[in-house]
Amino acid sequence: MLMAAAAAFVLPDWIISLATIAFANGLVVLGLIVLWRAGLVSFGQALYYCIGAYAVALIGRATGVTDALILMLIGGVCAGLVAFVVGFLLARYREIFFAMLSLALSMILYGVLVKAESLGSTDGFSVATPTFLGYAPHREALGLALYWLTLAVDAAAAVAIAAYFRSVAGALAAPIRDNEIRVEFLGVSVNGVIHAKVAIAGILGGLGGALAALSIGHVDPNMSYWTTSGGFVFVTILAGSGYIAAAFVGSLVFEAVRSFAFDFFPQFWQLTLGTVLLLTILFLPDGLGSLVTRLKRRRLAP
Amino acid sequence: MTDILAVRDLEKTFGSLVAARDITVSVPAQQTVGVIGANGAGKTTFINMITGHLTPTKGSIRFEGNDITGKPSREITRLGISRSFQVAQIFPSLTVFENMCIAAAIAQRKGGVFGNIATPVQSAAATAEAQAAIELFQIGRYRDMPASSLPQGVRKLLDIGMAVAGSPRLLLLDDPTSGISIEEKFDLMNVVMAALKARRITVLFVEHDMEIVARFADRVLAFYDGTVIADGSAHETLDNPKVQELISGVRLKPAAGKAGHA
Numbered sequence: 001m002l003m004a005a006a007a008a009f010v011l012p013d014w015i016i017s018l019a020t021i022a023f024a025n026g027l028v029v030l031g032l033i034v035l036w037r038a039g040l041v042s043f044g045q046a047l048y049y050c051i052g053a054y055a056v057a058l059i060g061r062a063t064g065v066t067d068a069l070i071l072m073l074i075g076g077v078c079a080g081l082v083a084f085v086v087g088f089l090l091a092r093y094r095e096i097f098f099a100m101l102s103l104a105l106s107m108i109l110y111g112v113l114v115k116a117e118s119l120g121s122t123d124g125f126s127v128a129t130p131t132f133l134g135y136a137p138h139r140e141a142l143g144l145a146l147y148w149l150t151l152a153v154d155a156a157a158a159v160a161i162a163a164y165f166r167s168v169a170g171a172l173a174a175p176i177r178d179n180e181i182r183v184e185f186l187g188v189s190v191n192g193v194i195h196a197k198v199a200i201a202g203i204l205g206g207l208g209g210a211l212a213a214l215s216i217g218h219v220d221p222n223m224s225y226w227t228t229s230g231g232f233v234f235v236t237i238l239a240g241s242g243y244i245a246a247a248f249v250g251s252l253v254f255e256a257v258r259s260f261a262f263d264f265f266p267q268f269w270q271l272t273l274g275t276v277l278l279l280t281i282l283f284l285p286d287g288l289g290s291l292v293t294r295l296k297r298r299r300l301a302p
Numbered sequence: 303m304t305d306i307l308a309v310r311d312l313e314k315t316f317g318s319l320v321a322a323r324d325i326t327v328s329v330p331a332q333q334t335v336g337v338i339g340a341n342g343a344g345k346t347t348f349i350n351m352i353t354g355h356l357t358p359t360k361g362s363i364r365f366e367g368n369d370i371t372g373k374p375s376r377e378i379t380r381l382g383i384s385r386s387f388q389v390a391q392i393f394p395s396l397t398v399f400e401n402m403c404i405a406a407a408i409a410q411r412k413g414g415v416f417g418n419i420a421t422p423v424q425s426a427a428a429t430a431e432a433q434a435a436i437e438l439f440q441i442g443r444y445r446d447m448p449a450s451s452l453p454q455g456v457r458k459l460l461d462i463g464m465a466v467a468g469s470p471r472l473l474l475l476d477d478p479t480s481g482i483s484i485e486e487k488f489d490l491m492n493v494v495m496a497a498l499k500a501r502r503i504t505v506l507f508v509e510h511d512m513e514i515v516a517r518f519a520d521r522v523l524a525f526y527d528g529t530v531i532a533d534g535s536a537h538e539t540l541d542n543p544k545v546q547e548l549i550s551g552v553r554l555k556p557a558a559g560k561a562g563h564a
Contacts, residue, residue, distance in 0.1 A: 168407050169418035175393045175404055182391040186408045186468065187379035193418060 004151060013143055020147045020215045022255035023154050025232065026248035027208035030161055031201030032236040033247055037165075038197055039177035040094065044102030045232045047086075047109055048079035048205025050224035053213035054113070055079070055206070060128040068130035068149055068214055075210025076203050083202020084195075091195040106224050113221035124220025127213050146215050153207060158244045164200065165244075169193055234273070238280050240287015250288050304367075306331040306472055306504045307352070312361035314347050321347040322528045325361070329504060331471075334495065336519030336536065337508045338549055343525040345508050349474050352506075353385050354378040365472065384470035388477040390461035394450035398441060398460055401449055402432035402467050409468035431467055438497045439463040455486050462494055466501060473498065475507035479514055487511060491518055516540055524549055 004019070011019075028049050035042055052075035059065055059074055086105055093101055114122050129142065137145050164170040172193050175183050180190045213219050222228060231254070239250025261272035284290055305328040312325040322344040329335055339345045350356040352363060354375035362371045370378055393401050407428035411421035422428075436442055439459045444452055449460060458478060465473055478494060479487045495518050498505050509515050515522055515536060522539035524532040526549065532542045539545055 164419065166422050166424065167419050168404070168411050168421045168423050171404055171407070171423035172418070174395050178393040178395050179391055182387075182393065182464075184376070185379065185385060185387075185391065186405055186464070187376045188408055188418065189376060196419065 013140055016143050016147050017215065018255050018259060019252060020143070020150050021212055022252040023147075023150045023248055024208045024211035024215060025235065025255070026154060026251035027157055027204045027211070028232050029235045029239060029247040029251050030157060030244065031204035031208075032232055033239070033241045033244070034161065034164070034170075034173075034197050034201050034204075036236060036241045037173035037177070038194060039173075040194070040197070041099045041233060041236075042102040042201065043099045043226065043229050043233060044104070044106030045201065045205050046224045046226070046228035047102070047106035048083055048202045049209035049212070049228065049232075050106070050109055050113070050219075050221070051079040051082055052076060052206030052209030053219045053223050054119070054209075056210045056213045057125060057127045057219045058119075060130075061125070064128075066128055066131045066136075068132050068146070071130065071214065072149070072153070072207060072210040075213070076207040079206020079209065080199055080203035083205070084199045087195040087198040087202075090198050091191040103226055103229065106229055107226060110221050110224040110226075113224060120220070122221055124218060124222075127217050127219060129217070130214050143215075146211070150211050150215070153211065154248055157204060157207070158248075161200075161204075161244055169196060173197075234277055236287075237277065238287060240284070240289035242286060243289035243292060246287060246289035253288065304331060305329060305364075306366055307506075308364040309352070310362045310364075312348070312351060312363065313359050314351060314356055315359045320528050322351070322358075324529050327523060327530065327533065329472075329506070332502055332504055334498075334505045334518060334520045335507070336515040336522040337506055337525065338510070338512070338515055338522060338539075338545075339525030340549055343549075344528040345525050346476065347528070348525070349385065349476060349506070349508065352378075352472075353383060353474060379468070379470075382469070382471040383474070384465035384468050384472070385474040386458075386462045386465045386476060386478060388480050390454075390457035392449045392452075392457060392460050392464065395448065397446050397448055398436065398444045398452070398456075399432055399446060401460055401464060402435050403428055405464035405467040406431035406435065431469075435463045435467040438466070438500060440493050454481055455490050458482065458490060459493060463497075466497065466503065469501075470503060472504045472506070475505060477508050477510065479509065479511060487514060488517070512540060 028045055032042060032045055055075040055078040056071045059071060065071060090098060090101060113119060119125060132145050132149070135145070172183060172188065176190055176193065183190050209223060235250045235254045238254060239246035257276055258269065258273060261269035265272055280287070307329040309325055309327045312322060314322040325348060337345050337348070347356060351358050354370070354373050354377070357372045362369060364370065365381060365383060368381070370381065393404070396404070404423060407421060407423045407425065410425070410427055410431070411417045436445055439462070441456050441459050441463070444456055449457070452460065462475065462478065479490060482490055491514055519536045521534065522536045523530050524539050524542070524545045531548070532539045532545045
């Protein structure tokens with residue numbers, strides 16, 4: 001993390017900008033990992049991503065608040081609230097039903113935003129240039145400031161989620177995947193625990209969307225489209241659920257592969273991504289994180 | 303000794319079907335009670351009403367003096383009634399230790415909406431309790447093995463151990479020896495009963511093997527057609543002609559005799 005922060009001094013701007021988006025999206029992926037550990041896949045995480053992004057853009061437009069920190073927190077809270085409300089419904093479902101219902105909810109938002117002409121319809125609208133506690137940087141300095149803010153949020157989220165994984169609620173993920181009946185008989189409400197996971201993933205999704213909106217400087221309904229959700233699930237598979245850091249590394253790898261594929265094979269960039277996904281599933285079924293596990297094991301058994 | 307469990311006039315009907323009726327039983331603390339009866343006699347209905355998974359149509363259940371009739375099952379678990387399962391309910395992808403640890407941590411968690419999040423799973427208290435339960439049930443050599451790889455008997459012990467790690471005062475064992483070979487049954491029950499005695503837990507266990515019942519139960523309830531037809535010491539119930547006719551068969555006599563020596 002510190003290395004990534006320091007690297008900003010030597011890397012060109014376009015990499016900083018790409019990494020900012022990647023690390024913002026990594027938050028969404030971290031939320032998906034929280035769900036995935038309990039055996040749940042959401043194909044609609046773009047819902048919270050989009051809400052976080054639009055919240056930033058709308059609050060900025062309506063109130064003139066430009067402070068990135070405040071806007072970002074509002075984005076996270078808004079998405080978290082929505083997640084909490086839809087969680088009452090989502091927490092009753094599992095497996096494909098959970099996945100499809102989340103997908104449906106995100107597509108409802110997409111449909112609404114496309115019809116909303118005051119919000120720019122399919123074009124979306126711009127986000128005002130953010131400030132940082134009164135500091136108002138421009139151009140390169142702005143990019144750097146957003147990059148560091150994103151890294152700081154990632155670090156805070158990583159610490160918080162690591163603590164969550166060590167708690168009873170976090171550790172119940174595998175038991176819930178294994179045997180819900182037993183969890184209930186131990187005196188825990190499975191739906192309650194899942195509801196909390198949906199809300200946590202929602203907050204992370206909102207924070208990611210907010211940071212992405214600030215960084216891109218623009219929001220549009222595609223942020224809620226199913227391909228956006230699909231991208232997050234893609235990265236989750238690439239990253240694996242074993243390590244928190246894998247969410248951010250995986251997200252960076254994904255953005256890098258996508259950019260390079262787009263540059264070198266403009267006609268076939270989707271094909272390239274598909275190939276990467278296929279190779280991941282075939283050779284790294286537990287994701288990038290399992291590389292670390294393999295290295296450790298090799299070191300233990302000389 | 304005070305009664306830990308007092309059941310009065312319990313009745314459960316599903317439409318016109320009477321699953322349980324006129325059940326009145328009091329269990330003093332630390333007694334080991336065997337529950338026998340043919341399939342459909344109402345044993346599981348009785349257990350499910352105590353654990354709160356079925357709400358009785360009529361009657362009352364008191365646990366340690368408090369009325370728990372119709373309370374939600376999770377609340378009853380927290381009050382101190384646990385159960386084990388006919389088919390061992392464990393978490394296959396976790397190790398034995400992790401299984402125990404999660405059970406112990408849940409029992410020790412803080413109250414409130416954020417209780418699950420505010421309690422670390424591997425706290426000193428939870429790991430100590432998990433280790434103690436593993437030793438109590440003599441499954442130490444399987445401690446770090448994934449539960450999916452355990453032999454059937456160890457699965458059963460882990461299942462019951464997880465119920466005990468929650469520090470219940472009353473434990474309901476649903477067919478603890480089902481799926482266990484005849485040679486292993488007595489060893490398994492010896493371990494279980496010694497563990498429960500050590501923890502001073504009152505036990506109600508459903509059992510189909512009359513030799514096990516005769517050997518381990520202080521007292522036996524015989525269910526037939528939704529109600530208790532015999533209630534007394536293992537010796538008395540198993541020698542009851544009605545019980546022999548309806549449930550155990552007459553061949554049982556020698557086993558009941560053995561109970562006298564035990």
